[in-house]
Amino acid sequence: MYKLVKYLKPFAGLIIAVILLLFVQAMCDLALPDYMSNIVNKGIQQGGIINAVPKAVRQTSMDKLVLFMNAGNKVDVLKNYTLINSASRDYDKYISEYPKLAEESVYILNEGIAKSEIDKMNLVIGKALLVVSGIEKAKELNSQNSSNDMGNADILKRLNELNSIGIPKDTDLFEIIPKLPEAQKSQIIKI
CATH class of the missing domain: 1.20.5 (Single alpha-helices involved in coiled-coils or other helix-helix interfaces)
Known part of the structure; x- marks a missing residue:
């Protein structure tokens, strides 16, 4: 060797x-x-989306999302966002990054949030986003009335059930849900 x-x-x-x-x-x-x-x-x-927690979300969209959260989750999510509108002192800072801010108020994710908090919000917002997008897709299909679309047959069947119980075709479900009794809302939130 x-x-x-x-x-x-x-x-x-x-x-x-x-x-x-x-x-x-x-x-x-x-x-x-x-x-x-x-x-x-x-x-x-996931289409390149790493988590469901948006950096910015319009106030109208956040209002829809919180409909499908329980009270504790709603508080946890909203404390991590700051509502920015034309009267806010940070308006000038965010207007170039979020042009929609000129038209309506926007919730901006606070900086420095812990990863554990983001992970917790990821589950809550992810479920709420899923329900909201499903309702919006159903509204879109209902307005198109495309009954020959086989991929959306289940959604169309459920929309026809809603129409048969007396809910008009052009009804906005996001206006009805806040008016429901607490027991029914809690059943929706469990999803």
Whole structure:
């Protein structure tokens, strides 16, 4: 073994470089599955959206979202947002970033919120966003009255049930939900 060392001595730098490159290659191979799963999970399945907590949301949209939150979650979510309107002192700071602010008030996510708080809000806002988008999709389908659309057959069936119990076609469900008795609202929130 010692006789081989004298022949390898001139190539010691190259041998160390090869060992380092093999180490780097092994680390890259180990990290590749994680990168690929992030591409699939966040990039493809979630459309590039890492979490459901928006940095800014219009007041009208937030009003719809909080309809589907219990009182505790509503307080937790709203304490992490600041309502900015034309009378706010931060109006000039945000108007260039959020042009809709010129037309209506916008809730801006506060800075410096802990990741644990974001994760907690992610579940609450994610569920509320799902319900709100479902209702808005149903309103859109109801206004189009596209009964030949097979992908939305279940939604159309439920809309026809609503119409059959006396709720007019052009009724805004977001106006009805706050007027419901607490027992019925709590059943909706459980979803």
